[in-house]
Amino acid sequence: MKCCLDMSLKRLSTIRFYGLLIALLSFSGLTACATVEPWEKGILAKPEMGWTLDPVESALESHIFFSKEGSSGGNISGGSGGGCGCN
Amino acid sequence: MAKKCRQNAALIALTTSALALPGINVKAEGAPDYTSVKYRYTSYAEDKAPEKYTVEGDLERYEIQANQIQLIQPIGERAAITLDYLSETMSGASPWGVKQGADNQPELIMSGASIEENRQDIGARLKIYDQESSISFMGGYSRENDYKATYGGLDNELHFNQKNTTVKLGLRFSLDTINPTQQEGQSRVSEEEKNSASYNLGVTQVLSQTAIIQAGLEYVQLSGYLTDPYKLQDSRPDVRKQTVVSFGYRQFIKPTDSALHLDYRSYTDDWEVSSHTVNIAWYQNFGDRHVIAPSIRLYNQQKAKFYGVYYDENSATEYFSSDYRLSSYQAMSYKLKYIKYFDTWSFTVAGERYESAGSQAGGSLDEIENPGLVSFTRWTVGFDIKI
Numbered sequence: 001m002k003c004c005l006d007m008s009l010k011r012l013s014t015i016r017f018y019g020l021l022i023a024l025l026s027f028s029g030l031t032a033c034a035t036v037e038p039w040e041k042g043i044l045a046k047p048e049m050g051w052t053l054d055p056v057e058s059a060l061e062s063h064i065f066f067s068k069e070g071s072s073g074g075n076i077s078g079g080s081g082g083g084c085g086c087n
Numbered sequence: 088m089a090k091k092c093r094q095n096a097a098l099i100a101l102t103t104s105a106l107a108l109p110g111i112n113v114k115a116e117g118a119p120d121y122t123s124v125k126y127r128y129t130s131y132a133e134d135k136a137p138e139k140y141t142v143e144g145d146l147e148r149y150e151i152q153a154n155q156i157q158l159i160q161p162i163g164e165r166a167a168i169t170l171d172y173l174s175e176t177m178s179g180a181s182p183w184g185v186k187q188g189a190d191n192q193p194e195l196i197m198s199g200a201s202i203e204e205n206r207q208d209i210g211a212r213l214k215i216y217d218q219e220s221s222i223s224f225m226g227g228y229s230r231e232n233d234y235k236a237t238y239g240g241l242d243n244e245l246h247f248n249q250k251n252t253t254v255k256l257g258l259r260f261s262l263d264t265i266n267p268t269q270q271e272g273q274s275r276v277s278e279e280e281k282n283s284a285s286y287n288l289g290v291t292q293v294l295s296q297t298a299i300i301q302a303g304l305e306y307v308q309l310s311g312y313l314t315d316p317y318k319l320q321d322s323r324p325d326v327r328k329q330t331v332v333s334f335g336y337r338q339f340i341k342p343t344d345s346a347l348h349l350d351y352r353s354y355t356d357d358w359e360v361s362s363h364t365v366n367i368a369w370y371q372n373f374g375d376r377h378v379i380a381p382s383i384r385l386y387n388q389q390k391a392k393f394y395g396v397y398y399d400e401n402s403a404t405e406y407f408s409s410d411y412r413l414s415s416y417q418a419m420s421y422k423l424k425y426i427k428y429f430d431t432w433s434f435t436v437a438g439e440r441y442e443s444a445g446s447q448a449g450g451s452l453d454e455i456e457n458p459g460l461v462s463f464t465r466w467t468v469g470f471d472i473k474i
Binding site: 036038041043044046049051053055057059060068069071073083084 | 301341424
């Protein structure tokens with residue numbers, strides 16, 4: 001029973017992963033029709049509309065989470081640098 | 088005719104200035120035209136270890152003081168170099184392991200408070216801009232008394248659809264060496280190596296004049312000595328394959344002059360650790376160029392397949408860890424950030440409180456809350472200068 005449950009959960013996880021992958025790959029195609037002209041991007045250029053408002057603080061913050069949690073990654077806009085994070 | 092020319096000139100000036108502002112991928116088609124220097128000081132302090140469960144070692148956990156400086160220097164009209172330097176001092180006690188106490192209660196073994204380390208990290212990034220693309224090369228070196236890391240990478244951004252769509256491809260690697268500090272009475276490795284490689288794909292799409300969305304996929308492979316040399320009875324597989332899917336959304340709200348940030352990350356790996364992370368932030372402009380930004384981060388993690396709250400000699404397996412970071416738990420953090428912009432510089436201060444607690448569903452031994460779970464408070468203060 002537990003084995004079947006584990007298999008079902010793994011299958012569900014695999015389906016979820018490929019679902020997200022397909023969504024990601026089709027993302028640009030589906031939304032490519034949205035066209036905002038360069039002179040209409042004043043608001044998008046504001047600092048508070050950036051992916052990371054403070055990349056220096058975010059780099060250290062990412063390193064703290066990398067050191068103190070069991071998962072990491074996903075920070076497309078930057079990295080967390082080196083370091084052990086053992087203690 | 089003259090009026091139309093003036094309108095075109097105004098339009099070009101407006102477009103040029105919008106494109107020159109730093110911040111997001113879609114308009115980053117030109118290198119920055121000024122030098123900038125950023126400085127941050129961070130103070131990080133973990134809560135004391137729980138007195139009720141701690142049977143050995145010191146209760147005072149880690150404290151970190153970090154100084155960071157970043158220099159961004161334009162090189163010609165189509166390139167910029169970014170230099171980052173970090174120096175951090177770490178001190179305090181750290182969890183070594185958990186053992187079984189009376190009535191199956193976990194007993195936490197902490198190190199002494201003698202840990203005192205300094206880490207220095209220097210990194211550089213060269214970004215070259217073209218009309219429809221950009222490429223970045225980066226590298227760095229991190230050194231502390233028991234750990235050295237040499238890392239590098241490459242990013243390539245491609246713009247499409249009048250720069251409303253950006254595709255980003257990235258590669259990263261890190262070559263690390265561990266030389267654990269030796270401790271009398273404990274058997275620790277003398278020198279081991281650990282390597283990592285990551286590949287990521289990101290797509291950014293402008294949805295409207297006030298909304299933008301991003302999706303990312305990342306695959307990371309770690310190999311080598313992945314055991315924590317400071318943990319007791321810790322033995323982990325020498326390969327770890329991680330997959331991360333992430334989404335980000337930014338919406339500007341004109342009536343309130345504010346911006347909403349939504350971020351989500353789904354993480355899975357072949358150690359069967361999985362997690363979901365949600366981050367929600369609100370950037371509120373007010374008064375004379377002040378910004379205040381409250382945010383909340385929610386984190387939920389499922390344990391590694393070889394995690395146990397404490398070691399059981401009778402059911403010993405090839406791999407085992409009682410590291411709280413590999414347990415099932417939830418964490419919530421609250422952050423408040425304030426920024427004041429002046430003409431050529433800005434000032435920022437941020438405070439964050441992070442609290443974690445075990446997942447209590449079920450009630451089996453594995454779901455006993457690990458007493459090593461960390462809660463911390465962080466303060467960051469700093470300034471940016473445009474030269």
